[in-house]
Amino acid sequence: MSQVGRRRLGNWLTYSGFQRLYSSSTKELVITDKFSTLRPEYKSPRYPIVLCHGFSGFDKLAFPKLTDVLNQQKKLESAVEATVDKLSSPLVSLDYWMGIREALERIGSTVLIAKVPAFGTIKERAESLNEFIERQCKQLRKKESKASIYDTGSADSRSFKHINERIKVNLVAHSMGGLDCRYMISKLEHKSFEIVSLTTISTPHHGSECADFVVQLINQFPALKAVCPKSIPELTTSHMRQFNKEVLDDPDVSYLSYGASFDPHWFNIFKITSDIMKTRIKSENHKNDGLVSVESAKWGHYLGTLDQVDHLDLINWTNKARTMVDKAMFAHDPKFNAIALYLDVADNLYKHGF
Template identity: 25%
Template structure:
């Protein structure tokens, strides 16, 4: 039996905004949990709101960590968070570091998202447009949770958006600074309060014509449009999060040729010749194991 990534502590994969554990046969972390399990890791996907602020999602995550510890007898857990899931994981590690062995941010907006800033500017607070958009996206989040079998999870898309803007994350970072670099584009401390911090992310590279089957991927094409909304990290983003905005702790790499959804293995097949996202998770689990985590 393969036990190459049999980490000391269980791994929890924490989804981002509009995420879920699974809907039917479709998993948010596509093929990733299965691959890690096959290599000997103990992996769980917690059930948290598809849309809410970082603290609300974090409190849900913390409750499930307590339950998991009772079920499997683990003293601590490794958290791997994608997108907003990184902020959710950071919150838990900040308020309960004794329960967390490591936090890994995958495409996490650790300094905010310029895309969220643009969306926030598009809706005037208190006006009809904001009210309608918030109601629709909150309903969509509830629909996703219902499809995944968890209809009672609280949803608030407006709170989620505010929590992902540059200003919103700056406020969050003042309260929970663990793992953050002290200069833009640098690395943060690799360990704080006995919690290990890591991050990796990608950027959209090259022209559409150079991307083979990604030309046929509507989500990738949408992320290329979102790329044009960035001003600080123009051409250095994954369509939702800027390269340096993603930095946290030990930065493994922040310029993989992957867009925001590629890093959870939602990608056109033609791109697999360049890099396989699933292998990044397996390599990282080996890294955690080697670190005694």
């Protein structure tokens, strides 16, 4: 059997393994408290993880110290020098993947944090993502041994610089990031790396009814078109139907997905968007996370619906506030910890040979 044939057979067996493991009823696919707390142990996947952010996302935002900003106003003569110094030593930084990278690295994963145009088109973002991974893998090829990149237990001290093979990677994407990944896998060439899996977290694979609403609003008020990001029309249900016909899955890549749904309280930032989506979703299942419906999030092997989790909970942005509100107003602890989700994603990849 050829090398390509063996690889495809291996991927098919992996595919079958996922299919057998998750071929349970729809009711069993609703995840309520599986990710409420951390387990004592998680395994790291064999290959590096690339975290891919969603619409309007970033890798990290840094803010200069407030005291330095005030001092700058008093010392106009050294404003330029002060600005350079202060911006290089921020007091506050905001991560898109809040605490997730650190948790994955703690269990031994090699983690790359991608940064693509926040409001770019899917094609633009995919090309940027491809270039980012190419750059990172070229650096790894030069500096790192194979054993330090792959968590396989091997003592292989050779560098990829001297091995004629691409670096294998696992893609883990939130929201629109999953569409960037699918386009990149299907349409772009990868010279330095090979994608073995894509795990999407609440990605609008079949479009977002919220995007439908925004586009309809713009059509009624054309003046809004000037301020509407060009990626919004691409996230509509009609555009994604065409996208799915043209952007085909790679049989050598395993596609996995999670969705999320919640019943918003009046103070939740997604209360309005969730209600809008419920009135526009055409399927019988109106469940959504505030921006993406459960049905739209399903792609490849669907691993389950995270219950009572909104779109920002999925990247650990609202856990602290949510914990305080849940304890103060509803006298119970939240049943979702985003860190536990991503550690389980890593552990799951390990179990299936990735």
